[in-house]
Amino acid sequence: MLIVDALSKTYADGTQALSDIGLSAAPGEIVALIGGSGCGKTTLLRLIAGLDRASAGAVEVAGETILEPHPRVGVVFQEPRLLPWLTVADNVGFGLGGLGRSENRARVAEALERVGLAEHGRRWPRELSGGQQQRVAIARAFVPRPRVLLLDEPFSALDAFTRRGLHEQLLDLWAASKPTILIVTHDVGEAVTLADRVVVMRPKPGRLEETVAIDLPRPRDPVSARYEEAVRRVMAALDRSLHPPTTRRDPAPEMRAGWW
Amino acid sequence: MPVLRQGGRVGLGVGLALALPMALAVGWEIAVDTGAASGRLLPPPSRIGATLFELAASGDLLSHVEATLIRVGLGFLGGAAAGILMGTAVAMLPLVRRICDPSLQALRAVPSLAWVPLFILWFGILETPKILLIAVGVFFPVYVGVSGAIASVDRKLVEVGRIYRLSRLAMARRILLPAVLPATLVGLRTGLGLGFLFVVAAELMGASEGLGYLLVDGQQLGKPDQILAAIIAFALAGKLADTLFVVLTRPLTRWQDTARESL
Numbered sequence: 001m002l003i004v005d006a007l008s009k010t011y012a013d014g015t016q017a018l019s020d021i022g023l024s025a026a027p028g029e030i031v032a033l034i035g036g037s038g039c040g041k042t043t044l045l046r047l048i049a050g051l052d053r054a055s056a057g058a059v060e061v062a063g064e065t066i067l068e069p070h071p072r073v074g075v076v077f078q079e080p081r082l083l084p085w086l087t088v089a090d091n092v093g094f095g096l097g098g099l100g101r102s103e104n105r106a107r108v109a110e111a112l113e114r115v116g117l118a119e120h121g122r123r124w125p126r127e128l129s130g131g132q133q134q135r136v137a138i139a140r141a142f143v144p145r146p147r148v149l150l151l152d153e154p155f156s157a158l159d160a161f162t163r164r165g166l167h168e169q170l171l172d173l174w175a176a177s178k179p180t181i182l183i184v185t186h187d188v189g190e191a192v193t194l195a196d197r198v199v200v201m202r203p204k205p206g207r208l209e210e211t212v213a214i215d216l217p218r219p220r221d222p223v224s225a226r227y228e229e230a231v232r233r234v235m236a237a238l239d240r241s242l243h244p245p246t247t248r249r250d251p252a253p254e255m256r257a258g259w260w
Numbered sequence: 261m262p263v264l265r266q267g268g269r270v271g272l273g274v275g276l277a278l279a280l281p282m283a284l285a286v287g288w289e290i291a292v293d294t295g296a297a298s299g300r301l302l303p304p305p306s307r308i309g310a311t312l313f314e315l316a317a318s319g320d321l322l323s324h325v326e327a328t329l330i331r332v333g334l335g336f337l338g339g340a341a342a343g344i345l346m347g348t349a350v351a352m353l354p355l356v357r358r359i360c361d362p363s364l365q366a367l368r369a370v371p372s373l374a375w376v377p378l379f380i381l382w383f384g385i386l387e388t389p390k391i392l393l394i395a396v397g398v399f400f401p402v403y404v405g406v407s408g409a410i411a412s413v414d415r416k417l418v419e420v421g422r423i424y425r426l427s428r429l430a431m432a433r434r435i436l437l438p439a440v441l442p443a444t445l446v447g448l449r450t451g452l453g454l455g456f457l458f459v460v461a462a463e464l465m466g467a468s469e470g471l472g473y474l475l476v477d478g479q480q481l482g483k484p485d486q487i488l489a490a491i492i493a494f495a496l497a498g499k500l501a502d503t504l505f506v507v508l509t510r511p512l513t514r515w516q517d518t519a520r521e522s523l
């Protein structure tokens with residue numbers, strides 16, 4: 001469904017952000033991209049979304065080369081990016097067109113229901129909390145039924161409690177239409193909760209270091225032994241990416257603190 | 261109950277705001293009435309009221325107000341249209357910005373009244389220079405508001421439009437226009453206020469009707485009550501126009517998270 005082939009990005013000032021990225025994801029697969037700051041996770045996502053152009057290599061979605069935003073690719077940004085002059089329902093339906101009024105309304109209502117905001121459709125975005133706004137953004141991305149959905153650290157600004165609820169709602173929405181999901185995160189726990197596969201990135205220049213398969217049934221129990229074992233495997237891979245074998249130390253504290 | 265209490269607080273606020281001018285007016289009325297002051301240069305409220313009533317009853321007031329409002333209206337429309345067009349062009353087209361903006365900013369620094377002699381020389385003393393002067397006053401706040409608003413539209417919201425592949429027209433209609441609307445309305449409102457400021461200057465430069473004419477006429481004939489009546493009419497007309505503008509445009513920006521409701 002999604003193929004990233006030998007993708008590189010060098011900025012005008014000569015900084016190489018990404019080097020030779022190769023990645024593919026099957027229909028319905030959830031892939032988490034994890035790595036420290038500055039390893040090009042967001043850059044990679046923007047290239048796949050068609051928001052920026054790659055210096056070399058190509059991205060394909062369902063056999064089509066991506067050069068600009070594609071109708072079957074949805075994006076959820078780090079901030080909700082709701083349009084403040086539209087009601088919550090109009091924000092959710094923003095990307096819908098040509099379906100007819102009643103079909104649009106039905107899809108919006110269904111998406112709002114799934115993210116638990118059925119009662120809030122007529123409110124203004126400013127009247128919602130940060131977590132609720134991000135749920136609206138997620139509903140907006142799902143409503144056009146994308147085949148590939150890109151999420152750029154969508155929950156990083158939220159508290160652990162809110163994040164937990166949003167993971168469940170995201171998986172619920174995903175289960176309904178099974179798009180391929182690529183989610184960028186710096187939270188190991190989040191990656192293990194959501195993904196079928198965790199890809200660890202490494203900085204300067206950004207490249208893919210290692211892939212950890214998460215072969216756990218859903219819903220995943222974060223206190224089970226298998227879950228903890230998966231977290232340990234991702235942590236170890238992260239550790240290897242941060243510290244080449246000769247200078248290996250404990251994982252960076254921010255990686256360890258965030259995982260659960 | 262809370263509604264009642266809130267109503268009471270508003271009433272108290274209005275009462276406190278009116279206390280000082282009312283006390284001064286009543287005091288002056290009594291002073292003139294008892295002969296402690298002559299009231300020749302500053303007539304008491306009753307005389308101003310009588311003059312205002314006389315002007316209104318004869319129909320003169322209405323025709324003067326009408327003349328002034330037509331000038332403000334035409335000047336406002338012209339200045340606002342030019343301000344919106346120029347502001348949009350300067351914000352959207354870098355070449356136009358580099359060529360026009362420095363000159364416009366320089367012109368903005370010229371006190372608008374300084375144009376009066378030149379305008380009279382160029383266009384005579386009839387309607388054209390008056391409306392033009394008002395338009396110049398309205399133009400600048402609208403121009404600055406619109407160009408600034410377009411230049412500062414959130415790139416992140418534009419990106420949302422890109423993700424959904426909006427055409428240029430749809431991007432303008434669905435993202436840019438609503439994003440710049442609040443600042444544009446603020447510019448227009450400031451412009452409207454300046455329009456009323458400039459219409460006085462315009463009518464002082466020679467007019468046969470309009471509230472400004474009433475001012476000059478009152479000065480030349482030594483009728484301070486007429487001058488004050490004209491000032492009151494100006495204040496009422498300006499306040500009414502501003503309130504009307506706010507009421508009419510409020511529905512457009514009700515999504516905003518501001519304290520405007522308390523104004």
